[in-house]
Amino acid sequence: MSTPASTQLLASNTTEVRPLTRVAATRLLVLRNYIVYRDAWKLFLTGFLEPLFYLLSIGIGVGALVDSFAVGGKEVSYATFVAPGMLAASAFNGALLDSTFNVFFKLKYVKLYDQMLATPLSTGDIARGEIAWGQLRGSSYAAMFLLVMLAMGLIESWWAVLALPAVLLIGFAFSAVCMAATTWMRNFQDFDKITLVQLPLFLFSATFFPIDTYAGPVRWIVECTPLYRGVVLCRELTTGTVSEASLVSVVYLLVMGVVGLMVVRRRLDTLLLT
Amino acid sequence: MSDTLPDSTAADAAETPLHDDAQIVARGLWKRFQQGSGPSFDAVKGIDLEVRKGEAFGFLGPNGAGKSSTMRMIAGVSPVSDGELRIFGMDPAVDGPTIRGRLGVCPQEDNLDQELNVFDNLYVYGRYFGLPKQVVRERAGELLEFAKLTEKSKARVDELSGGMKRRLTIARSLINKPDLLLLDEPTTGLDPQARHLLWDQLFRLKHAGVTLVLSTHYMDEAEQLCDRLVVMDKGVIVAEGAPLELIRAHSTREVAELRFGAGEHAAHAELLGDLGERVEVLPDRLLVYTEDGEEVLARTHERGLQPLATLVRRSSLEDVFLRLTGRTLVD
Amino acid sequence: MAVSTDSDAVAPDAPPAAPRDLPFVEGVQRQVDYWAIVWARTWRGVIVSSFLSPFLYVLAMGVLLGGFIEADPDELEGATSYLAFVVPGLIAAHAMQTAVSETTWPVMGMIKWQRIYESMLATPLQPRHLVGAHLASVALHLSATCGLYTLVMLPFGVFESWWGPILAFASQVLCGMTFATLVYAFSTRNRSEEGFGVLFRLGVFPLFLFSGAFFPVSNLGDVGSWLARLTPLWQGVNLSRMFALDNVTWWVAGLNVAVLVVLMLLGWRWSVSGLTKRMIT
Numbered sequence: 001m002s003t004p005a006s007t008q009l010l011a012s013n014t015t016e017v018r019p020l021t022r023v024a025a026t027r028l029l030v031l032r033n034y035i036v037y038r039d040a041w042k043l044f045l046t047g048f049l050e051p052l053f054y055l056l057s058i059g060i061g062v063g064a065l066v067d068s069f070a071v072g073g074k075e076v077s078y079a080t081f082v083a084p085g086m087l088a089a090s091a092f093n094g095a096l097l098d099s100t101f102n103v104f105f106k107l108k109y110v111k112l113y114d115q116m117l118a119t120p121l122s123t124g125d126i127a128r129g130e131i132a133w134g135q136l137r138g139s140s141y142a143a144m145f146l147l148v149m150l151a152m153g154l155i156e157s158w159w160a161v162l163a164l165p166a167v168l169l170i171g172f173a174f175s176a177v178c179m180a181a182t183t184w185m186r187n188f189q190d191f192d193k194i195t196l197v198q199l200p201l202f203l204f205s206a207t208f209f210p211i212d213t214y215a216g217p218v219r220w221i222v223e224c225t226p227l228y229r230g231v232v233l234c235r236e237l238t239t240g241t242v243s244e245a246s247l248v249s250v251v252y253l254l255v256m257g258v259v260g261l262m263v264v265r266r267r268l269d270t271l272l273l274t
Numbered sequence: 275m276s277d278t279l280p281d282s283t284a285a286d287a288a289e290t291p292l293h294d295d296a297q298i299v300a301r302g303l304w305k306r307f308q309q310g311s312g313p314s315f316d317a318v319k320g321i322d323l324e325v326r327k328g329e330a331f332g333f334l335g336p337n338g339a340g341k342s343s344t345m346r347m348i349a350g351v352s353p354v355s356d357g358e359l360r361i362f363g364m365d366p367a368v369d370g371p372t373i374r375g376r377l378g379v380c381p382q383e384d385n386l387d388q389e390l391n392v393f394d395n396l397y398v399y400g401r402y403f404g405l406p407k408q409v410v411r412e413r414a415g416e417l418l419e420f421a422k423l424t425e426k427s428k429a430r431v432d433e434l435s436g437g438m439k440r441r442l443t444i445a446r447s448l449i450n451k452p453d454l455l456l457l458d459e460p461t462t463g464l465d466p467q468a469r470h471l472l473w474d475q476l477f478r479l480k481h482a483g484v485t486l487v488l489s490t491h492y493m494d495e496a497e498q499l500c501d502r503l504v505v506m507d508k509g510v511i512v513a514e515g516a517p518l519e520l521i522r523a524h525s526t527r528e529v530a531e532l533r534f535g536a537g538e539h540a541a542h543a544e545l546l547g548d549l550g551e552r553v554e555v556l557p558d559r560l561l562v563y564t565e566d567g568e569e570v571l572a573r574t575h576e577r578g579l580q581p582l583a584t585l586v587r588r589s590s591l592e593d594v595f596l597r598l599t600g601r602t603l604v605d
Numbered sequence: 606m607a608v609s610t611d612s613d614a615v616a617p618d619a620p621p622a623a624p625r626d627l628p629f630v631e632g633v634q635r636q637v638d639y640w641a642i643v644w645a646r647t648w649r650g651v652i653v654s655s656f657l658s659p660f661l662y663v664l665a666m667g668v669l670l671g672g673f674i675e676a677d678p679d680e681l682e683g684a685t686s687y688l689a690f691v692v693p694g695l696i697a698a699h700a701m702q703t704a705v706s707e708t709t710w711p712v713m714g715m716i717k718w719q720r721i722y723e724s725m726l727a728t729p730l731q732p733r734h735l736v737g738a739h740l741a742s743v744a745l746h747l748s749a750t751c752g753l754y755t756l757v758m759l760p761f762g763v764f765e766s767w768w769g770p771i772l773a774f775a776s777q778v779l780c781g782m783t784f785a786t787l788v789y790a791f792s793t794r795n796r797s798e799e800g801f802g803v804l805f806r807l808g809v810f811p812l813f814l815f816s817g818a819f820f821p822v823s824n825l826g827d828v829g830s831w832l833a834r835l836t837p838l839w840q841g842v843n844l845s846r847m848f849a850l851d852n853v854t855w856w857v858a859g860l861n862v863a864v865l866v867v868l869m870l871l872g873w874r875w876s877v878s879g880l881t882k883r884m885i886t
Contacts, residue, residue, distance in 0.1 A: 009416050010482035013451040017375040018404030032398045036389040043799055046806040057814035062666075064824045065674045065687065111385040117351050118379040119402035119450075120371035192650045199658050203665035213669050273351055274307070 017120075022128065025121055029129020030136065037137075048141045051090035052148060055083055058208065059154075069210050072241030076156070083154045084163070084234035085207035087145055091138050091167045092227050093202065095174040098134040100194050103182050113272055123268035127261060131175045135168050142167040149238065157240020166237055166250075170230035173253040176260025177226075183267035201227040226256055297454050297485055298325040298348060302357035305343045305509075317343035319509040320357060325487055327453075330480050332496045332503035333489040334591065339506040341489035342382060345458050348487065349379050362453065375403055378452030382459045384439045386431045392442060393418065393427045400449040413449055420475065421445040437468030444475065455479065457488040461495060473498060493591040505595060512598045517591060524597045525589035526551050528567040532574065532581040533559045542579065549573050554596055563593070632734030633741060636725070640742045655750040659699045660757065666819065667691045682821050683852035689763040693773055693849035694818035696754050697841040700781030703750055705788050705809050707743045709801050712792035715739075722884055732880040736873070740785055747781040765851035773848040776862070780841025783865045786872025787837075793879030812838045817846075840864050 020028070037044055063078035071081060106112040113126055142164055149155050178194070185191065205227040206213075214222055222228050229249040236242045305318035318340040325331045333341040346352035347359060350366035350373050359366060361373045387395050393414055400410035418424045421441040426434060434442065440460070447455060460476070461469045476499055480486055490496050496503050497517045505513040505520070513520055530550070534542050543555045550564035562570050567586030574581065671687035684690035715721040722735055755770050764770045791804065815825065816838035822830040833839050840861040847853045 008482075009413075009420060010448065010479050010484060011451065012453045012482075012484050014376045014453055016405055016409055017450050019371065019375070020402075020404045024404065028398075028401050031401065032387070032390070035394050035398060040799060043802045043806075046803060049806060050810060053811055053814050057819060061815070061820035061824050062670070062674075065680065065820060066670070067673065067675075069673075110388050111383070112387060114351075114381070115385040115387065115399070116402060118349060118374060118377070118381070118447075119399065120375045120404065121402050122371065189647075189650055195658070199661050203661050204669075208665060209670045209673060213672065273353060 020120055020125070022125065025125035026128045026132050028121075029116075029125065030133045032129075033133040044137070047094070047137075048144050050093075051086045051141070051145050054090075055079070055086050055145075055148070058082055059086070071210075071235060071239045072243070074156075074239060074241060076239055079152070080154045080156065080239065081210075081235070082208060083149050083152075084238040085205075085231050087142060087149070087163065087167060087238075088170055088227065088230040088234040089202055089205075089207050090145065091142060091170045092174050092230065093198070094138045094141065095134055095171040096178050096194070096198055098137070099130070099175040099179040100182050100185075100191065103130060103179050104185055104188075104191075107182070107271070108185075113268070117272055123272060124265050127176075127179065127264040127268060130179065131172060131261070134175045135171050138171040139164060139168050155238050157238070159236070159240050159242050160238045163234050163237045166230070166233050169250065169253045169257070170227075170233075173226060173230075173257040173260070176257045176264060178260075180260050180263040180267060183264065183271055201225060205231050207231055226253065229253060292324055293326050295327040296324045297327055297362055298323070298487070299360045300324075300344075300357065301359075303344070303347065303354060303359055304356035305340070305347060305352065306355040316509055318347070321504075321506075321509075321511050323504060323511070323514075325454075325485065327485055328483050330486040330488070330499055330501045332500035333487075333506055334491070334493075334496045334503050334595070335489075335506035336491055336595075338508075340509040341506055342458055344506075345456055345487070345489055349377060349456055350374050375450065376453045378447035378450065378455040380444050380447040380455070380457045380460060382462065384443045386439060386442060386446070388431050390431070391427070392423055392429050392431065392434070395431065395442060396446055396449055399446050403450040405450065410449065413451075417445040417448055420448075422471075435468075437464050437471070440464060440468070440472065441475070444472070448479075452484065454485045454487065457486065459489055459491070461490070461492065469495075493595075496591055505591075505598060507595075507599045513594065520591065520594050521589050525593040526563040527565050527589060528563075529587055529589055529593060530562040530564060530567040530570040530574075531559050531585040531587070532562065532571075533583040534579075534581055545577065545579065546570075546574060552597075561593070561596075563589070627729050627731060627734065629733060629737060632730050633737040635730065636734065636738035639725075640738060644742070651746065651749075655699075655703055655746070656753055656757075659695060659750075659754055662695055663688070663692060663758070667695070680821065682846060683850050684846075686763075688761060689765075689850065690821075690846070691819060692758050692761070692763045693845040694842045696751055696758075696773070697777045697780050697845040698813050698816070698818040698838060699754065700747055700751055700777045700841065701784045701838050702809065702813065703747055704743055704781040704785035705805075707746060708739075708785050708789040709792055709804070712739070712789060713795070713798075713801070716793070716880075716883060722880070726884055732884060733877045736789065736876045736880055740782070740789065740873075740876075743785045744778065744782055747778045747785075751777040751781070764849050769848045769851050773845045776841060776844035776848060776865075779862070779865050779869070780838065780845070783837055783841070783869040783872065786869050786876055788872075790872050790875030790879050793876060793883050812836055817842045837865065837868055 059079035059082045063082065066078040068075050068077050069081045070076075113123075116126055117123070146155070146160065146163060150160075181194070204222060205225060206222065207227075211219060211222065211228070211232075229252045233246060233249040233253075236246050300321060300323045302320045302322065303318060304316070304320050306314050306316050308314045321340075321344065333339075333344060335341050343352065347354055347366070348361060350361070350370045353367060362376060364373055366373055387398065390398060396414035396417060397410055400414060401407070405413075415424075418427055421444065423434075423438060423442060423445070426438065431439065431442075444457070444460070447457075457476075461472055464472065473495070476486065476488075480499070486499070488495075488499065500517060502516055503514070503520070504511045513524065515523065532542075532546075539555050539557075539560050543553050543560055546560065546562060547553050549570045550562035552563040554561040554563075564570050571584055571586065574584075667688040671691065674687040676684065676686045676690075678685055681687065681690040725735055726732070751774055755774050758764070759770070764773075788804075792801075795801065795804075815829075816822070816833055816836050818838075822833040822839065824830075825833055834843075844858060844861045844865075847858060
């Protein structure tokens with residue numbers, strides 16, 4: 001049995017409770033995820049290997065069979081061509097995984113968000129915190145991947161420095177939209193539909209071959225898809241073929257992310273605050 | 275009545291509580307669930323209540339009575355459909371974060387963070403309240419002591435027993451030293467030993483002056499812990515008062531329980547109807563409400579009836595509930 | 606749980622006690638209804654994951670990227686187009702992925718989360734029956750996937766003979782089953798979710814990319830190509846491709862089959878012993 005000191009421990013005293021700003025709340029949610037991942041660093045580290053393996057296999061192995069491609073009027077090797085595609089695609093895949101399966105698990109199975117909402121945190125804080133964490137994780141992978149590209153001589157311009165923020169933008173846009181989609185999921189079977197969208201985007205967004213492989217309307221459709229915007233943006237940056245048209249991709253992804261974030265907040269309100 | 279919400283002018287302004295130290299004031303509080311375009315469901319239908327500082331207040335009722343819906347509205351995670359609700363004099367729809375900063379919430383199902391260890395569950399949760407790191411670390415250590423979990427500090431949540439998880443959830447709800455602690459069915463699913471340990475801890479909280487609001491469908495729990503309680507059924511309050519007051523007002527001093535062979539209870543009830551103030555027929559026994567239970571047993575035998583088993587006991591809240599609703603509490 | 610040895614306690618007119626060991630085939634048959642119900646519930650998802658995704662890979666890599674590759678049969682292990690080269694490899698690699706996904710999470714789920722094995726073992730069934738029925742379901746899944754995949758590829762003209770695709774199909778299923786037994790054995794011994802993450806990232810994924818499915822292993826250099834030839838997936842990819850392209854070196858084919866069969870039998874033994882150790886303590 002405990003000591004009489006417990007009376008003091010248990011007595012009400014909420015004077016030290018402080019209101020949280022948005023930034024502070026987001027930081028706390030990132031802290032929570034950091035504590036979880038601190039012990040799973042092996043998983044964290046191996047996550048980086050995935051795009052690297054793709055680059056070595058497709059870029060180098062298959063690349064030996066392919067002639068060079070032209071990007072913005074410049075001849076580049078197949079590996080140089082495909083590496084920025086891998087960079088964008090891995091940001092896309094990472095964001096998708098974080099904001100669908102992981103969020104669904106926390107939302108429906110372990111009821112993590114319910115316990116957070118019993119504290120001063122709001123649904124907006126939760127959405128921002130989860131997305132911010134996904135971005136941190138994604139950008140550390142992206143930074144490592146860019147260094148590998150540099151070491152392999154696959155970077156052609158100083159513009160590549162901006163590829164890191166570009167990857168963040170891709171991750172943000174997809175995290176927000178996918179998290180919004182997740183709020184409509186009812187069970188794990190529904191995730192087959194996510195795969196149904198994920199794989200075609202990954203394979204056909206001019207990741208592995210140039211956009212002029214497509215003709216006419218098909219090409220226009222591909223040019224309007226979000227991952228394609230991300231892939232060309234990264235490719236323009238690492239090969240140094242940036243133009244005003246690159247801004248279209250930036251604005252596209254930015255709008256997508258902001259709209260997604262707004263939807264997530266509204267959906268979390270209706271799901272959790274009943 | 276359930277087809278229309280009462281118009282809100284009927285509900286008195288909750289800003290004028292009867293007592294200055296009221297921490298929860300509800301007037302005409304209503305919760306309606308609407309699933310798409312389907313029929314709506316009224317979980318709480320215009321209840322009035324006041325909970326004062328330092329009180330241990332109970333919601334008693336069977337599953338589906340509206341206890342959890344009311345608790346969720348008080349916790350500020352469920353919008354009020356109609357009526358007025360003030361927590362610490364504030365409106366949860368406006369000042370949600372500020373109110374929640376002063377509340378401790380222990381939900382019906384443990385929603386601990388499965389990915390964090392025991393200590394980090396307290397630490398991370400405490401940080402959500404904006405508490406400084408050092409303060410949270412200190413309190414987390416003390417609360418683990420209080421919850422008798424110090425040795426499990428580094429354990430994963432899924433290694434804990436049901437009772438340990440419950441104690442951790444309660445410890446977690448105390449991390450901000452709340453002014454008001456909400457406990458939804460705190461001992462459901464626990465074995466008797468774990469229940470008594472938990473009751474002891476709740477007594478100590480009460481002693482320390484923390485306002486407790488708990489919901490339960492266990493009569494003994496309500497009698498033990500609550501200074502005052504409301505009995506809820508189908509979304510409305512059917513009785514209110516201290517446990518003993520309620521028993522005195524709605525039941526007799528003693529109850530004689532008589533068990534006969536299967537299917538004989540209804541017939542025997544008629545034969546014994548005059549022995550007590552009232553006779554209730556349950557599927558497995560008869561309850562005779564009386565001032566003197568032994569007398570009822572003696573008279574039963576005099577009439578040549580041979581019950582298979584008998585029991586004389588004091589009236590409890592269970593009997594109050596049966597009287598008020600015609601139903602038993604635990605289904 | 607102690608088994609009663611007091612056989613006298615059984616009433617004299619009771620039916621004779623069941624033999625101590627349930628025959629293997631009968632034990633597996635008794636689980637047919639269970640697996641039929643599981644299949645009835647999940648077949649839609651199976652179509653998406655086991656058919657649509659490999660088809661998209663073929664379209665993207667084989668047809669579209671393949672359009673940029675000048676086919677030289679000397680460079681492509683005898684294939685006259687990159688599509689013809691990549692399809693048999695992709696089917697074999699897909700057989701591996703199907704087998705792995707059917708023997709990781711589902712096995713852990715049945716041991717740890719839904720505890721289905723526990724309830725099955727409370728009946729006369731024994732661990733080897735459970736392993737047998739589970740792997741039979743995987744074999745059915747593999748046959749359906751690889752068969753369907755092969756049928757869809759017929760009009761693309763990637764097969765060189767009528768018997769080639771049949772033998773290629775058999776080698777894909779064999780390759781899948783080798784992975785199924787090995788990974789099943791791993792799953793009975795693996796206690797953490799993290800273990801699977803590492804298995805996928807450091808095992809399945811590199812195999813998928815570097816075992817000759819997408820490009821000839823000779824592109825990996827001397828050391829790299831020999832390392833690749835040591836992997837079980839390469840045995841399956843190579844068999845599948847030799848048969849599909851009608852370019853068979855029979856002693857190599859015999860060696861490939863032997864390696865796969867030996868690994869599969871070892872995997873089977875480890876699976877039964879692993880499940881027995883895990884469930885019967």
